[in-house]
Amino acid sequence: MMDGGEDAGDDLMSGPRLAIGELAGEFGLTHRTIRHYEDEGLLSPERIGSARGSARVYGHRDRARLALICRGKRLGFSLAEIKDFLNLYDTDDAQIEQMRYMRTIARRRISALEQQLADVKQTLSELCTIDTQISEHLRRNGITETQDMEEKHS
Template identity: 45%
Template sequence: MSTRSGSSAATAPARTWSIAEVAEEFGITHRTIRYYEDVGLVSPERRGTVRVFHPRDRIRLQLVLRGKRLGFPLEEIRTIVDMYDQQPGEAGQLRYLLGQIGDRRAELEERRRDVESALAELADLERRCEDDLRVLRTD
């Protein structure tokens, strides 16, 4: 653990980030971050017109983005992210999250089956087109 000018790490102020730093780190726009703030998914400190992001805000944003990547709707993401601020390990919260994961997994598995079916149909159509072309070339 490092110290600055003889002061302990425990007395050092917590690291903060600007909206530009957070946007760059997560590869999203300022507008996206402001939208997430408007809908209550993140709530950075405001110093005048400047948004100041604390570690809690970064973690919440990270959870929001993970939820988006997994295809959860924003309302579900809000419920899940709000669990971050509640007592960890509470059985009801974990059961809820497991249920949401199961539902999402089932949706994705169905989509995978649909995609696999569409790919098989395309492969069949492609094969038939190639066969028809071979017949046309021999005529």
């Protein structure tokens, strides 16, 4: 954490403030990734110091937003979808619109993943069929699986 005493930059509402390197380390991200999220409007850290030499400091809100960004990326959502979700969080205290939006994009993602799963299953089936056909062809020509493996490793 940043130096400056036990409660410097630490209060009940905002929690500890972190430098970019500390935040990056906590989430396993690069400084560049965090800056990119800032450039995209997903994070808005406080800046301390002079305009020329200002440093970014990230509080509780930024950490919570970054956790949601990381989760959204892991689930396959675009940065635009994540930004829309986060913006709704800022404007909708009851979180009704946020939840509706999240449900919509989650259902869209589920549908896309189900299609991808069907495609992968189809591809696996085709590859297994090809493998079986090749194995049968090789067997008919007197080549066993063992011989085939031995030739590969020689």
